[in-house]
Amino acid sequence: MRTKKVILVEDDPDDRDLFVIFYSDRKDIDLLPSVRNGIELINYLQNISSEKELPDLIVLDQNMPVMNGKQTLGYLKSNDRFSKIPAVVYSTYADSRLIIECTRLGANMVAVKPIDNDGYQKMMDDFLQVL
Amino acid sequence: MGVRVENGEVGYVLKLFVSGASPNSIRAINNLKAICNSYIKENYQLEIIDVYQESDVAQKEQIVALPMLIKKFPLPERKLIGDMSNTQKVLDGLGLKKLSSTKDGD
Amino acid sequence: MEIKSLVTIRKKIKELEHQLTEAKDTIEAIRMGQIDALVVNSKEGHRLYTLETADVAYRVFIEKMTEGAVSLNSSGTIIYSNSKFASMVESPLAKVIGSTFVDFIAEDERSTFLNVFSKEWTEDGKREISLRARGTKIPVQLSINSLDLDVETSLNIIITDLTFQKSTQKILKEKNEQLEALNEALARSNDDLQQFASVASHDLQEPLRKIQVFSQFLKDRSFGELSDAAKQYVEKIILSANRMKTLIVDILTYSRLSAEESNFESVRLRSICEEIIEDFDLCISEKKAVIELGDLPSVDANKGQLRQVFNNLISNALKFTTPGVHPLITIQAKKINAAELGLSLPEEERYCRVSIKDNGIGFDERYAASIFSLFEKLNPKSSYEGSGIGLAIAKKIIDKHQGIIIAKSNEGAGSEFNIILPLKQ
Numbered sequence: 001m002r003t004k005k006v007i008l009v010e011d012d013p014d015d016r017d018l019f020v021i022f023y024s025d026r027k028d029i030d031l032l033p034s035v036r037n038g039i040e041l042i043n044y045l046q047n048i049s050s051e052k053e054l055p056d057l058i059v060l061d062q063n064m065p066v067m068n069g070k071q072t073l074g075y076l077k078s079n080d081r082f083s084k085i086p087a088v089v090y091s092t093y094a095d096s097r098l099i100i101e102c103t104r105l106g107a108n109m110v111a112v113k114p115i116d117n118d119g120y121q122k123m124m125d126d127f128l129q130v131l
Numbered sequence: 132m133g134v135r136v137e138n139g140e141v142g143y144v145l146k147l148f149v150s151g152a153s154p155n156s157i158r159a160i161n162n163l164k165a166i167c168n169s170y171i172k173e174n175y176q177l178e179i180i181d182v183y184q185e186s187d188v189a190q191k192e193q194i195v196a197l198p199m200l201i202k203k204f205p206l207p208e209r210k211l212i213g214d215m216s217n218t219q220k221v222l223d224g225l226g227l228k229k230l231s232s233t234k235d236g237d
Numbered sequence: 238m239e240i241k242s243l244v245t246i247r248k249k250i251k252e253l254e255h256q257l258t259e260a261k262d263t264i265e266a267i268r269m270g271q272i273d274a275l276v277v278n279s280k281e282g283h284r285l286y287t288l289e290t291a292d293v294a295y296r297v298f299i300e301k302m303t304e305g306a307v308s309l310n311s312s313g314t315i316i317y318s319n320s321k322f323a324s325m326v327e328s329p330l331a332k333v334i335g336s337t338f339v340d341f342i343a344e345d346e347r348s349t350f351l352n353v354f355s356k357e358w359t360e361d362g363k364r365e366i367s368l369r370a371r372g373t374k375i376p377v378q379l380s381i382n383s384l385d386l387d388v389e390t391s392l393n394i395i396i397t398d399l400t401f402q403k404s405t406q407k408i409l410k411e412k413n414e415q416l417e418a419l420n421e422a423l424a425r426s427n428d429d430l431q432q433f434a435s436v437a438s439h440d441l442q443e444p445l446r447k448i449q450v451f452s453q454f455l456k457d458r459s460f461g462e463l464s465d466a467a468k469q470y471v472e473k474i475i476l477s478a479n480r481m482k483t484l485i486v487d488i489l490t491y492s493r494l495s496a497e498e499s500n501f502e503s504v505r506l507r508s509i510c511e512e513i514i515e516d517f518d519l520c521i522s523e524k525k526a527v528i529e530l531g532d533l534p535s536v537d538a539n540k541g542q543l544r545q546v547f548n549n550l551i552s553n554a555l556k557f558t559t560p561g562v563h564p565l566i567t568i569q570a571k572k573i574n575a576a577e578l579g580l581s582l583p584e585e586e587r588y589c590r591v592s593i594k595d596n597g598i599g600f601d602e603r604y605a606a607s608i609f610s611l612f613e614k615l616n617p618k619s620s621y622e623g624s625g626i627g628l629a630i631a632k633k634i635i636d637k638h639q640g641i642i643i644a645k646s647n648e649g650a651g652s653e654f655n656i657i658l659p660l661k662q
């Protein structure tokens with residue numbers, strides 16, 4: 001199985017660290033350098049010239065300054081080039097409203113941020129399943 | 132009370148016919164009530180009939196002018212027309228005699 | 238016979254004398270102006286001829302009325318008007334009488350009036366219309382009666398000025414609008430409050446999750462390096478953080494539920510209490526407290542909310558303990574005994590009563606009701622921690638469950654909280 005290129009969009013440095021801590025050992029994913037918000041993600045994606053270089057999965061934090069997860073998701077899904085990239089939203093709290101809204105916008109999954117290693121591994125497994 | 136009631140056993144039955152709240156009718160009601168209360172207190176029965184409102188009742192009596200008082204009882208029946216301001220006349224009509232000691236207020 | 242006839246004649250004379258007196262008296266009364274009406278018995282029956290003075294009372298009555306009064310003839314001409322009506326339409330009386338009534342009606346309402354005018358001759362009625370006064374319109378009510386007089390039929394109209402009534406209605410309408418605006422503002426501020434509760438609890442969850450993540454991290458990665466005591470503390474951090482997470486979620490749920498329908502399920506009160514006692518494990522062993530848990534029933538309730546109630550009460554019982562005394566908390570189901578609790582409760586069998594009793598510092602019985610108010614704290618802040626919101630939340634939840642919560646205490650002699658809940662919702 002080809003390793004999947006995963007990019008995290010997350011403003012919280014602790015959470016960015018946790019991704020590295022919990023996922024650097026995984027062989028099935030290739031963690032791209034994280035970006036801090038939706039704008040940075042869009043800039044990053046637009047600088048990629050080859051379609052093959054685009055990420056296989058975008059993990060969006062919901063609660064971010066400048067452009068939050070939902071808004072970023074909305075932008076991605078309205079863009080011809082990026083709309084096909086699978087995207088998931090994760091958040092400290094994910095109430096039914098957030099789940100419904102993000103799913104409508106085209107999110108592949110909405111998840112609650114885990115609090116331990118098992119949680120992190122399971123979340124990534126779930127993400128990769130819906131690709 | 133300076134009055135001698137001719138028939139002490141049976142009370143007086145009086146009917147006063149009036150024409151609404153016209154001035155003489157009002158006066159007649161006031162005067163008659165005052166006389167009755169002074170002279171035959173609690174010994175009479177007074178009906179006041181407004182001819183406008185109860186023309187049927189009025190029809191049965193030989194009414195000439197209003198206000199008119201009819202003494203139905205004790206017999207003989209007596210009629211008195213006017214505003215009842217002449218107390219002596221009212222007492223005469225009722226068949227009551229006034230003792231000389233009491234002055235007529237008319 | 239002759240003597241007898243003499244007696245009869247005398248009697249007759251006496252009777253005639255009497256009749257004469259009556260006739261004289263009548264004439265005198267008429268001459269003196271003591272009568273109001275003459276009665277004539279004609280073929281058609283009994284007819285009353287009112288004398289000039291007789292209708293004075295009515296004339297004065299109508300003249301002094303605070304309403305306008307007019308009489309119209311069949312062509313709608315005013316044949317009588319009182320001064321009040323003249324002043325209502327701001328015209329001299331002499332000009333009003335002889336005018337056509339419809340001329341005093343506001344121009345745009347004349348056709349309406351004329352349409353119904355003909356009907357009123359046969360049907361008495363009331364209607365609202367506007368009069369034309371100089372420059373303005375006056376809302377009035379017309380009470381219309383037709384009167385069949387000898388000469389002709391006339392239409393009598395009482396005109397009541399509705400200006401005051403209408404302005405009262407207007408004020409009332411304005412007040413209602415203000416009230417509506419206030420209600421809207423209140424709804425908005427409720428929404429804002431809801432929003433605040435939601436945002437606050439969301440924002441609290443982020444740092445809390447960090448505590449959860451890193452304490453768990455510590456446990457998973459560095460447990461071996463820690464002393465036994467440190468391990469225990471890490472465990473306590475994890476437990477407390479988890480507990481806090483539950484509380485935040487409960488509050489969030491509660492703030493949402495206050496606007497929504499409650500969803501009830503069958504809840505085992507004993508297991509709720511067991512869970513809470515476990516949460517307070519550290520505090521219980523620190524204070525050497527004993528909690529006696531009796532048999533408790535199951536009730537229809539919102540589990541999260543009811544858990545919050547017991548949590549708050551047990552937490553209070555552990556908080557307000559008497560120094561130097563081992564805390565003893567008894568939680569048990571009791572017979573309702575409404576009289577003892579000062580209640581009148583019909584169908585007692587539909588309810589259960591749970592008593593939570595402690596041997597703590599208690600409170601002054603005078604405050605038994607006010608302790609359920611928001612932010613009511615009876616104990617000095619320095620010696621006892623707490624937000625002051627716990628009992629208010631408890632009461633609100635019990636209220637939502639159609640239940641009753643009662644506090645009983647004597648200062649220094651412990652307190653007892655009684656919760657009376659319907660078994661089925």
